[in-house]
């Protein structure tokens with residue numbers, strides 16, 4: 001796309017394609033170019049702005065009035081293009097619409113509610129780890145990173161048992177759709193007919209286990225906190241946002257501990273480090289790498305004029321490795337204070353499910369740390385390319401237990 005007439009001074013212009021297979025496979029060289037080119041740059045390929053430094057990422061995400069979500073948090077601008085599906089009530093909404101849905105989910109996912117899920121999550125993590133330890137060798141993505149959230153998160157929502165295999169293809173489409181209409185999106189879309197009916201049916205009141213998180217959304221609708229027809233869309237928000245992200249994070253964690261055995265030794269020797277270790281995984285390999293905002297008026301980012309109704313790509317993956325913010329950012333160090341990373345977002349849209357995600361990460365890592373001496377990568381890991389998510393498709397590993 002040709003560059004528009006920029007106000008003086010002209011911005012740095014980059015020709016990189018962050019959604020090309022090369023960049024998705026290894027985004028870090030492009031991140032460095034993005035950060036080094038300036039606080040805000042013009043991405044010629046898509047005719048959008050991009051921020052990749054921690055300070056600007058934080059300030060854009062903190063200012064929902066100027067950088068809104070209602071025009072879509074993907075590359076597509078809903079003010080000019082028809083959304084591929086009805087926009088989400090939460091992620092793709094601004095206040096005041098956003099506030100109502102957000103307060104319902106914040107209440108349902110409150111600290112006491114998460115505490116109530118903890119024992120169940122721990123029991124399942126120990127059961128799965130025992131099974132995997134007994135097998136010795138397995139695929140850490142399908143058998144662990146996918147298996148665990150599909151079980152515990154779906155149970156927590158109260159989703160039916162039948163059809164859960166459709167959750168990951170559904171998430172694949174959601175997250176590819178935040179990018180351009182490239183081959184990844186088209187491939188995910190072509191699979192959509194196999195799961196759309198199941199997703200719609202599973203978000204209905206009758207399909208959900210009474211008392212669980214999904215049913216609580218309907219209870220909030222019965223209490224008049226949201227409209228009844230908004231309830232299935234909020235259940236859908238859970239399954240859109242809450243599964244593939246956690247799958248990616250757990251897979252990235254096992255991969256990193258396989259790559260950096262000295263970091264595994266630290267965790268094994270002190271399983272209480274599990275929570276901080278998971279935080280460092282989210283910093284080092286942000287599962288939700290990029291999303292977008294749209295300017296509501298002419299504004300400035302770091303002195304650069306940004307016109308009204310322009311798209312800004314926000315690279316949290318890059319901000320999490322910004323040397324202006326972190327010492328030795330490319331070093332995976334589970335003892336660092338990783339809090340302050342932006343992998344869970346910032347501001348009013350910051351991840352509403354982050355306590356569940358952290359709980360999942362913590363229980364899995366501590367169950368492994370109590371039983372596993374070493375994690376060895378035994379085959380070539382295969383990356384799962386996605387326009388938004390960073391994760392693996394396959395990771396053959398072999399475990400040696402502490403008892404041996």
Ligand code: HEM
Pocket residue numbers: 069073090091092102237238241242243245246249282286287288291342343344345346348349350351352353354356357
């Ligand atoms: C490691 C796992 C996870 C990561 C990395 C992650 C990341 C994020 C990020 C970066 C955002 C902000 C997007 C934006 O500002 O436009 C977000 C929002 C959101 N997340 Fe998560 N998430 C994770 C797990 C979950 C879980 C388990 C749930 C469900 C319980 C969930 C539900 C949501 C929802 C509903 C939003 C929209 C919030 C709003 O717009 O107010 N996420 N997440």
